[in-house]
Amino acid sequence: MRDKQKQGSARTKQRIMDAIVHIFLTILSIIWLFPVFWIVLLSFREQKGQYIKTFWPEKFTFANYQKLFFETDIFNFPRWFGNTLLISVFSCLITTFFVLAVSYGMSRLRFKLRKPFLNIALVLGMFPGFFSMVAVYYILKALGLTEGPKIYLALIMAYSGTAGLGFYISKGFFDTIPKALDEAGMIDGATKWQIFTKITIPLSKPIVVYTLLGAFMGPWLDFVFAKVIVGPSQEYYTVAVGLYTMLTKENIINWYAPFAAGAVCISIPISALFLYLQRFYAEGMSGAVKG
Amino acid sequence: MSGNKDYKLTWGVVPVRTALSAGDIYTKLTTIIMGCGNFARKQWIQGLLFLAVELTFIYYMITIGVQSLIDFSTLGTKIGGEQFNEAKGVFEYTQGDNSMLLLLGGVVTIFVILAFVVVWRAAIRSAYYAQERVEEGKQPVTFQKTITDLFDKNLHKGLLFLPIMGIVTFMILPLLFMILIAFTNYDRDHIPPGNLFDWVGFQNFSRILSASGDLAATFWPILGWTIVWAFFATFLNYVLGMILAIIINRKGTKFKQMWRFIFALTIAIPQFVSLLVVNTMIQEHGVFNLMLEQLFGAGPVPFLTNVTVARITVIVINLWIGIPFTIIQITGILQNIPTELYEAADIDGAGPATTFFKITLPYMLFVTTPYLIQTFIGNINNFNVIFLLTGGAPAASNYYKGTAGKTDLLITWLYKLTIDNKDYSIGSVIGILVFIIMATGSLIAYRSTGSYKNEEGFL
Known part of the structure; x- marks a missing residue:
């Protein structure tokens, strides 16, 4: 009898605890989603400018999206979108090759300079990211790449040039692929290149996709590098720099709501990609061979 | 031969x-x-x-x-x-x-x-x-x-x-x-073409590091704030993120996937978008102050104009950004903690707080120390959050030529010095100093951690 009572009170306690937890999580979710919700709300708001008087818009409209896509004389959003797409496709291909090549080299090949390279990579990673950015800009300028359509080339090179240093995750993945597979290939007379392309890469789908998508997203997310390299020529802006420009003091009055519309348009595909990517990341982390 | x-x-x-x-x-x-x-x-x-x-x-x-x-x-x-x-x-x-x-x-x-x-x-x-x-x-x-x-x-x-x-x-x-x-006098008074700059040896370093240097009064306070920021940004995110992950992970919680999805969603949005939006929200006439006024009749909070409030604001908003990262990183590891440990603790009559501090936290610290060190370094160099959120505001007139604000980190100060003010030589010295701080710091940290000394395991 007493036991049952005790059990019962423990269960009530448990229920109260569960209720508290769920309420707590709901409140946190609202806090977390609030800015997301706010951007969407903003993008449909009719009222211009940053200083709003009511939380809920008085009138909803699609005009902001229209302005963003069709009033291209001041801010050419479709063009920025195209620029970013072009840059990210090329830089993602180069980056992926660089990352996979270096990771494979560090994981599977043994040569004299391997250890020194690993150490140098560690040290280089400790320099503040854009410490050298100004110098990169001058190098690109000295190469004559900071004007006209060559800016595309400059940005692609800037985004993918140092990609070889980002090898840690995929090296970790390659390390988990059994060496016996390589040896089997070698006995069958495959060259090391063939082992890399015909055995390792097909086994590494999650990490290849992860690298590809991660590199693809880079130019959409970065804005510091693009801002420094592109400079004032608006026609070569990437989306991030462009949207940032909409919020500068002289533009914010007219472009705050279209900015929100642009943010929504960019965030949806990028979030989808990111959430998709997360799956491959988890898969990649758990190694090539499932236990 | x-x-x-x-x-x-x-x-x-x-x-x-x-x-x-x-x-x-x-x-x-x-x-x-x-x-x-x-x-x-x-x-x-x-x-x-x-x-x-x-x-x-x-x-x-x-x-x-x-x-x-x-x-x-x-x-x-x-x-x-x-x-x-x-x-x-x-x-x-x-x-x-x-x-x-x-x-x-x-x-x-x-x-x-x-x-x-x-x-x-x-x-x-x-x-x-x-x-x-x-x-x-x-x-x-x-x-x-x-x-x-x-x-x-x-x-x-x-x-x-x-x-x-x-x-x-x-x-x-x-x-x-x-x-x-860093060893030249390349600054806004020596911009080529038209002007020359020249080697000056360690002069820039002494301007920053010696007590009488004209930059010391800017450098040291910013360094101090950078470290305070990195400390809170790293450990608050870590501990709170872990607690949240545990709460989502506990037996009684329903819709686990949904909660995780909601938190992951905020990471998925490009940071420059979410930070710029939050920046407009915390303006004097932004939506936060509007809501405070309409709901509670409270006066505008000086999110970006009062030094202390601004600093607390960036740390709190960084929680909004950082906690989801911690949840994603930590959930997998949490599920790997041997359940026997908890069962044993349960038999000994340990409460949730005791199990957290005696089992979960030590285990997590052991596994995730390298991740923590990386996060700390990342936060010292956390350009995006500060630059997009406050832009360094509130302004500080007592800092070197007004080049930095009160929430500026060394890294955003470096950006402002080089890009906005063309004080390249000083910016470069700061870059080098940040590197030295980070390199020595992470070297010491790595060497003194358990996972470095003993790769074998926790138990």
């Missing part, structure tokens, strides 16, 4: 010294005429390539290289400007020296020389290999074989050549350039 072949037991790379002492006359001549050894073994293409490299290098040094090294030491002597030409009776514009380009040229020449030394050593090795093969009665390696080897025996060279060239061009060369700038 056999003593000379010991190298084959290690990496198969013959030391240049061995190649020179055991090499015949052709191999030795290769030191002066590159490709000579290859020609002697009828490896025409290899020989021609080496020779071409040497001739190009000599041509480069004669036409540009030597002069660029001289200019590198002086950083230019002629100031450009208008001068009166008496013969023609007009003002003429003369092109002065551009110190910046001269510095860059000097760095490039140094890299060209280093690259040449690498090729030169390769030429000697190649000559010696050919000699050795002939002595062993084999055919010297054909050019075709050299190429196919890049995909097999020498795959590391084939695979790594381009990535390393990228790293050298876009990372090491610019880094060296920026480091050198």
